[in-house]
Amino acid sequence: MVDGNGAAEVANGAVGPLYDAAPIIEVQDLSISYDGKTALQDVTLDIYRHEIFGIIGPANSGKTSFLRALNRMEAFNLGMEVRGSVSINGKNINDWQNEYALRSRIGVVFPLPVGLPLTVYENVAFSPRLRGIRKRAQLDEVVERCLTRAALWDEVKGRLDSLGSLLSGGQQQRLTIARALSQEPELLLLDEFSIAIDPVTTMRIEDVLKELCGELTIVLVTNLVQQARRLADRTAFFLMGELVEIGATEDLFEGKVKDERTTGYIEGRFG
Amino acid sequence: MFTATRLNRRSYRTQSLAKAVFFLMTVALVIPVLIIVGTLVVKGGPAISWEFLFTAPRDNMTAGGILPALVGTIWLVVVALLASVPVGVAAALYLSEYAPDNLLTRTINLAIINLAGVPSIVHALFGVGAFVYFFNMQQSILAAGLTLAIMTLPVVIVATRESLQAVPHAFREACWNMGATRWQTIRKVVLPNSISGILTGVILEVSRTAGETAPIMFTGAAAFLAFLPESVFDQTMAMSYHLYYTATQATDVPEQLTFGVALVLIAIVLAMNATSIGFRVYLRGLKKW
Numbered sequence: 001m002v003d004g005n006g007a008a009e010v011a012n013g014a015v016g017p018l019y020d021a022a023p024i025i026e027v028q029d030l031s032i033s034y035d036g037k038t039a040l041q042d043v044t045l046d047i048y049r050h051e052i053f054g055i056i057g058p059a060n061s062g063k064t065s066f067l068r069a070l071n072r073m074e075a076f077n078l079g080m081e082v083r084g085s086v087s088i089n090g091k092n093i094n095d096w097q098n099e100y101a102l103r104s105r106i107g108v109v110f111p112l113p114v115g116l117p118l119t120v121y122e123n124v125a126f127s128p129r130l131r132g133i134r135k136r137a138q139l140d141e142v143v144e145r146c147l148t149r150a151a152l153w154d155e156v157k158g159r160l161d162s163l164g165s166l167l168s169g170g171q172q173q174r175l176t177i178a179r180a181l182s183q184e185p186e187l188l189l190l191d192e193f194s195i196a197i198d199p200v201t202t203m204r205i206e207d208v209l210k211e212l213c214g215e216l217t218i219v220l221v222t223n224l225v226q227q228a229r230r231l232a233d234r235t236a237f238f239l240m241g242e243l244v245e246i247g248a249t250e251d252l253f254e255g256k257v258k259d260e261r262t263t264g265y266i267e268g269r270f271g
Numbered sequence: 272m273f274t275a276t277r278l279n280r281r282s283y284r285t286q287s288l289a290k291a292v293f294f295l296m297t298v299a300l301v302i303p304v305l306i307i308v309g310t311l312v313v314k315g316g317p318a319i320s321w322e323f324l325f326t327a328p329r330d331n332m333t334a335g336g337i338l339p340a341l342v343g344t345i346w347l348v349v350v351a352l353l354a355s356v357p358v359g360v361a362a363a364l365y366l367s368e369y370a371p372d373n374l375l376t377r378t379i380n381l382a383i384i385n386l387a388g389v390p391s392i393v394h395a396l397f398g399v400g401a402f403v404y405f406f407n408m409q410q411s412i413l414a415a416g417l418t419l420a421i422m423t424l425p426v427v428i429v430a431t432r433e434s435l436q437a438v439p440h441a442f443r444e445a446c447w448n449m450g451a452t453r454w455q456t457i458r459k460v461v462l463p464n465s466i467s468g469i470l471t472g473v474i475l476e477v478s479r480t481a482g483e484t485a486p487i488m489f490t491g492a493a494a495f496l497a498f499l500p501e502s503v504f505d506q507t508m509a510m511s512y513h514l515y516y517t518a519t520q521a522t523d524v525p526e527q528l529t530f531g532v533a534l535v536l537i538a539i540v541l542a543m544n545a546t547s548i549g550f551r552v553y554l555r556g557l558k559k560w
Contacts, residue, residue, distance in 0.1 A: 076447060078372060104450020114445040117464055126459070127449045176445070183449055
């Protein structure tokens with residue numbers, strides 16, 4: 001899994017000992033545009049294995065576009081154009097001829113929850129089934145574990161056979177998280193995962209995320225600056241398609257910043 | 272102050288007027304249907320009997336029943352269905368789920384819509400040239416059924432594509448993001464949720480096939496055959512052509528008999544449409560979002 005060519009480049013404010021030396025994601029000069037309109041401009045950064053990497057920034061700053069590019073979602077977004085290179089585990093994602101295999105290793109949660117029109121159980125068993133798991137007992141185990149981690153198990157354990165698309169908004173959001181976890185991903189991309197979830201449940205999920213980063217790497221896009229502070233090891237600040245600053249989360253929140261705009265945003269003076 | 276202004280009153284009057292006009296148009300639409308069905312029932316109803324439905328015509332079409340035509344119509348519909356549904360659904364799946372949105376795809380979509388607008392007599396002549404002569408099928412159920420299939424293909428494609436597109440795009444993205452291929456997504460999520468629309472389109476197509484005359488006139492329909500077709504290579508009688516023939520070609524046919532044929536034909540079509548609506552209602556009850 002760890003490849004040879006990540007020569008421990010400690011750039012972008014990495015704080016060494018916390019992470020494995022080899023970055024899992026290397027982003028080089030990434031630019032994204034929609035129908036010629038630029039959403040993200042020349043972003044270069046590394047994301048390290050087993051860290052939680054936070055991305056903050058006001059609306060329209062390119063955070064979501066960044067996540068989409070990591071999963072090669074330009075394939076199903078008309079007009080989305082990606083330039084530059086993204087490597088995961090040292091391999092350029094465009095070199096995956098089988099893009100489905102790539103996506104199956106990356107769990108994604110977007111702010112609008114999508115409960116597939118299948119039962120709750122089948123929603124979570126979908127990805128394991130794609131991986132070829134057939135045994136009911138094994139599926140049961142995955143479904144329970146993922147729903148528990150997404151803090152949904154207690155609410156739905158009695159009605160696993162009802163439709164996922166008929167759950168409440170917040171429940172569907174957690175169902176989406178459970179589904180992403182059921183992929184047993186190496187990389188988890190979260191975009192505003194808590195937007196429809198109450199604060200108490202959000203805290204429970206955040207605790208799970210902290211545990212999970214022992215197994216995987218998490219990229220967390222959030223509008224809640226405090227959420228980034230609670231969770232992220234390092235945080236990047238995006239503004240109007242530009243990567244303004246990247247650094248250890250503590251440093252950013254304690255005012256050790258290079259750019260005035262970062263402090264301005266974190267302290268709520270604009271955004 | 273809680274009083275209506277002049278502007279309020281005027282909008283209210285306009286709104287009432289608009290509603291009345293639309294209602295009248297709707298009524299105007301229903302009246303001809305009622306008149307047609309009413310006339311058919313009154314004039315053709317007395318002709319309907321077991322003998323009428325289950326014997327062949329006698330005495331130069333002036334007596335007897337319609338059995339060969341009834342059976343022939345079923346043959347034609349089945350052949351047309353078997354030919355057009357697999358092709359139509361597959362093409363719609365490609366266009367809706369796989370094809371990139373480019374000039375070629377848009378051209379093909381446009382062509383399909385135009386194909387639906389081609390007059391049936393043109394399809395008929397195409398059928399004569401292609402199936403009867405070029406593929407040497409002679410005048411047969413096969414040639415006539417395939418001609419009907421070509422004619423209804425665009426309807427199947429458009430109906431299928433529309434019901435596929437009615438499945439929210441977010442469902443597809445969610446599946447793709449989990450690494451499901453396009454086909455896995457189609458099979459597990461898209462098709463199960465669009466099948467009601469597809470079935471409805473197919474059944475509507477069937478009812479249209481049953482009523483068409485021009486495409487089968489030169490490709491496989493016969494005015495009179497005392498026996499029932501035994502294979503797709505036989506010629507056959509058909510309800511629509513039988514109606515045309517008894518109404519305009521044969522002499523001394525009792526009026527009651529002609530109306531009876533029309534009544535049975537329209538009953539077949541209405542029954543199919545009712546089935547289609549029933550299906551739709553049933554499957555919509557199972558809809559999952």
